[in-house]
Amino acid sequence: MILQKISKQGKGELAFAGSLFLLGMFVAWDTSKMVIPQGSSIVSPQTFPYMVAAFTSLVGLVLISDVLRGRLGTPDGSEPGDPFIAPSYKTMAILMAAIGLHVILLEIAGYVVSATICFWGVSFAFGSRKYLKDFGISLIFALTVYFSFTKGLNINLPAGFFEGVVGK
Amino acid sequence: MLMDGFQTAFTPTNLMFGLLGTFLGTLVGVLPGIGPALAIGLLLPICLTVNPTSALIMFAAIYYGAMYGGSTTSILLNTPGESGSVITALEGNKMAKAGRAGAALATAAIGSFVAGTIATLLLAFGAPALADLALTIQPAGYLALIILAFATVGTLLGESRIRGLVALAVGLVIGLVGADLQSGALRLTFGNLNAIDGIETVTVIVAIFALGEALYLASRHTLVKVELLTMSGKAWMTREDFKRSWKPWLRGTAIGFPLGVIPAGGSEVPTFLSYGVEKALSKNKGEFGKGAIEGVAGPEAANNANAAGVLVPMLALGLPTSATAAVVLVAFQSFNIQPGPMLFQTNPEIVWGLIASLFIGNTLLLVMNLPLIRFWVLLLKIPSHYLYAGITTFALLGAYALNNSTFDLQVALAVGFIGYLFRRFGVPITPLIIGVILGPLAELYFKRALQISQGDWHILIAGPFPKIIYSILLLVIIGPMVWSFKKKFANKK
Numbered sequence: 156m157i158l159q160k161i162s163k164q165g166k167g168e169l170a171f172a173g174s175l176f177l178l179g180m181f182v183a184w185d186t187s188k189m190v191i192p193q194g195s196s197i198v199s200p201q202t203f204p205y206m207v208a209a210f211t212s213l214v215g216l217v218l219i220s221d222v223l224r225g226r227l228g229t230p231d232g233s234e235p236g237d238p239f240i241a242p243s244y245k246t247m248a249i250l251m252a253a254i255g256l257h258v259i260l261l262e263i264a265g266y267v268v269s270a271t272i273c274f275w276g277v278s279f280a281f282g283s284r285k286y287l288k289d290f291g292i293s294l295i296f297a298l299t300v301y302f303s304f305t306k307g308l309n310i311n312l313p314a315g316f317f318e319g320v321v322g323k
Numbered sequence: 324m325l326m327d328g329f330q331t332a333f334t335p336t337n338l339m340f341g342l343l344g345t346f347l348g349t350l351v352g353v354l355p356g357i358g359p360a361l362a363i364g365l366l367l368p369i370c371l372t373v374n375p376t377s378a379l380i381m382f383a384a385i386y387y388g389a390m391y392g393g394s395t396t397s398i399l400l401n402t403p404g405e406s407g408s409v410i411t412a413l414e415g416n417k418m419a420k421a422g423r424a425g426a427a428l429a430t431a432a433i434g435s436f437v438a439g440t441i442a443t444l445l446l447a448f449g450a451p452a453l454a455d456l457a458l459t460i461q462p463a464g465y466l467a468l469i470i471l472a473f474a475t476v477g478t479l480l481g482e483s484r485i486r487g488l489v490a491l492a493v494g495l496v497i498g499l500v501g502a503d504l505q506s507g508a509l510r511l512t513f514g515n516l517n518a519i520d521g522i523e524t525v526t527v528i529v530a531i532f533a534l535g536e537a538l539y540l541a542s543r544h545t546l547v548k549v550e551l552l553t554m555s556g557k558a559w560m561t562r563e564d565f566k567r568s569w570k571p572w573l574r575g576t577a578i579g580f581p582l583g584v585i586p587a588g589g590s591e592v593p594t595f596l597s598y599g600v601e602k603a604l605s606k607n608k609g610e611f612g613k614g615a616i617e618g619v620a621g622p623e624a625a626n627n628a629n630a631a632g633v634l635v636p637m638l639a640l641g642l643p644t645s646a647t648a649a650v651v652l653v654a655f656q657s658f659n660i661q662p663g664p665m666l667f668q669t670n671p672e673i674v675w676g677l678i679a680s681l682f683i684g685n686t687l688l689l690v691m692n693l694p695l696i697r698f699w700v701l702l703l704k705i706p707s708h709y710l711y712a713g714i715t716t717f718a719l720l721g722a723y724a725l726n727n728s729t730f731d732l733q734v735a736l737a738v739g740f741i742g743y744l745f746r747r748f749g750v751p752i753t754p755l756i757i758g759v760i761l762g763p764l765a766e767l768y769f770k771r772a773l774q775i776s777q778g779d780w781h782i783l784i785a786g787p788f789p790k791i792i793y794s795i796l797l798l799v800i801i802g803p804m805v806w807s808f809k810k811k812f813a814n815k816k
Contacts, residue, residue, distance in 0.1 A: 168748050175489060182496055185511050192507050196770075197778045200508040203766040204499055211492040217485050228486055228749025231539060242542035242747065250541045250715075251736070254534065257719055258732040266720075273719065274712040280541050281708035292709060300720060308372045310724050 164239045165227055172218035179212030249280040265315015270297035325447050328675025332683055337380050340373065341680050344381035345687045348388020353699045354710060355396050356540075358408075359630070360646035360756075361532040362389035365717055367525055367654060368724040375658040379677050382654050384684035386647070387439060390630055391688050392699065394431045394623055399424060400703055407590030407626040410598045414611070414618035421614050429560040430568045430616055431623040432693055437569075438576040438624035439685040442631035445580055446638075447678050450667075453639035457664035462771035463783050465640075467792035469765045472586040472644055474800045477754045479592065484804075486750045493741065494758020497522055504763070505770060517730035524653045526722045527759050528646065530735035531752055533718035535742015537711045542743065559693070560616075568620040571601050575624030583632020586644035590629045597625035631681070638662050638674060642761065646753045649760050 186204040229235045253276025260269035274293035283289050304310045331337065347369070351362040363385055370378040390407075397408040398415035411431065418427040460468075477487040500511045501521030512518040560568070575597045582593040601621040602611045611618055633648040641663035643649040655662050660670055667674055692699070705713075722735040745752060769783075776782035784790060 171744055171748050175492070178496060182499065182511065189508050189510065196506055198770045198773050200503040200506040203769060204510055207495045207499055211496060214485065214488045214492045218489055221485055228483065230749055231746035240543050243544055246541040246544065247538055250538055254715065254719065254736055258729055258736060261723065261732070262729055270716050274716045277537065277712035277715045278708040281711050283708040296713060296716065308369060310368060310372060311727065
């Protein structure tokens with residue numbers, strides 16, 4: 156009933172507020188399952204987490220009631236009353252995929268490969284469509300970072316199949 | 324003591340690190356969308372390779388460099404990287420549009436220098452005095468201070484109180500992850516061995532700013548072409564500009580520094596306050612909003628003085644009250660140095676070296692940046708898709724390089740998504756970072772206090788110090804709430 160009155164933005168925010176409440180509940184559940192090592196201490200390691208759990212759930216409830224009363228947050232970079240911009244999940248998914256690939260490939264394929272893919276993917280998500288030029292710049296970026304970190308700063312990065320080519 | 328600091332800072336190696344820090348700090352700070360906190364976070368891995376003293380000297384230089392770089396971007400591009408530059412963007416960009424970019428940049432640079440120097444001097448005297456005082460504070464008193472910081476940072480930032488507290492709560496939850504320091508009990512680790520050590524604060528900071536912002540912008544398609552204003556002539560000001568600027572510089576310093584020392588919620592309040600004061604005092608009120616030089620000079624000085632003021636509680640009490648101070652604290656911690664009252668006794672060479680390098684860094688900035696301005700402007704011409712690709716990839720590198728573990732990268736991705744949600748629903752970022760850092764500290768002091776009293780909770784409000792702090796808390800936070808509620812109630816009648 157009430158939900159019908161809420162705008163699309165409000166529904167998203169309601170879900171956000173609700174998950175905050177659930178987060179608090181979850182912390183409380185995790186704390187109750189905590190294995191407490193032997194040895195007596197005056198304050199149990201559970202006390203503080205229970206406080207945080209209660210605070211989080213409480214804040215979540217207040218936010219839910221705020222949203223239900225139509226007090227929505229103002230998205231970053233816009234003014235109160237600006238029209239609602241529906242988020243483009245497609246570009247977000249591309250961006251998340253680029254970052255995710257970097258995470259997965261880093262230790263398998265090495266820094267240069269995964270960083271090149273990530274850089275290229277992010278610029279694609281941000282609307283660049285000059286595939287070859289982007290690839291060139293991505294590769295140069297990855298190589299520059301790789302060599303200045305491993306050779307210049309002695310910070311090790313996974314070499315991947317570069318290991319045989321350039322040494323470590 | 325300060326002289327010893329200068330001796331530490333003036334060795335050729337350390338001077339070189341200071342110079343490098345100013346350069347890198349400005350370089351990263353100039354890039355649109357990167358505020359000082361993220362700039363320092365991104366550059367942290369680089370500093371980890373050198374010895375603590377040199378690294379912290381480099382940090383001091385990066386700190387001021389990033390602040391300076393941010394104001395350049397605000398003036399020429401109208402994209403403030405952080406809340407403290409909003410006013411600079413407002414008034415400075417108007418000046419640039421009117422062809423007075425040079426004067427705006429000059430008054431920002433010289434104002435930052437003047438404010439930075441005075442404020443650093445106040446820091447050099449204020450921080451040790453506060454540290455002496457802090458030695459007498461009991462754990463219960465510390466807990467009270469932390470709760471006050473939570474309350475002010477949580478409720479004063481952003482337009483809605485509840486959203487600041489939302490950010491704080493999420494930060495506290497993130498701070499819980501890992502093994503309890505005293506008992507070793509595991510919390511929220513889900514059997515993941517990597518999570519036992521807790522979540523790296525730097526990963527949180529870098530991810531929530533860099534990845535969160537990238538995700539948010541991508542979701543909104545708001546890569547509108549921002550107009551880069553060209554600068555003709557030199558970055559310098561006329562005698563008239565100078566006459567109109569020097570008083571705002573000093574007033575800005577007087578407003579910015581004290582508001583940094585007390586946890587008043589970051590650099591937003593002092594810059595707005597300074598702008599208001601300058602507008603009220605100005606003879607040419609009509610110029611405000613159309614590019615008044617006072618409106619750049621005052622807030623820029625306030626912003627810089629505030630940045631130095633924030634270092635006072637950070638160094639003397641170990642309590643950061645802004646995102647930027649939080650990153651500096653993390654930098655200290657990564658060298659196993661814990662800021663706080665003992666720091667001035669255990670590591671005097673590092674503290675005084677740091678303070679001395681703040682002076683040096685500030686001077687180097689002035690000397691270097693006005694002539695180099697054309698080079699910095701070139702950086703603003705990087706197309707935004709490459710810029711965000713670079714920021715994202717570099718942020719991930721920073722998260723990985725700390726521990727060489729992909730677990731940190733997974734955390735970064737998750738935190739980045741939280742950063743996206745926060746931006747979408749108007750939740751401020753800083754309280755989250757304060758929660759991550761101060762949450763574990765709050766628990767520590769809470770436990771210590773109760774250990775002293777053998778479990779009697781009355782100790783938390785025993786003695787004059789906690790009582791004073793909680794009274795302030797009631798007055799500052801609860802007072803206005805009651806008042807606004809009363810007003811609403813009266814209106815309804």
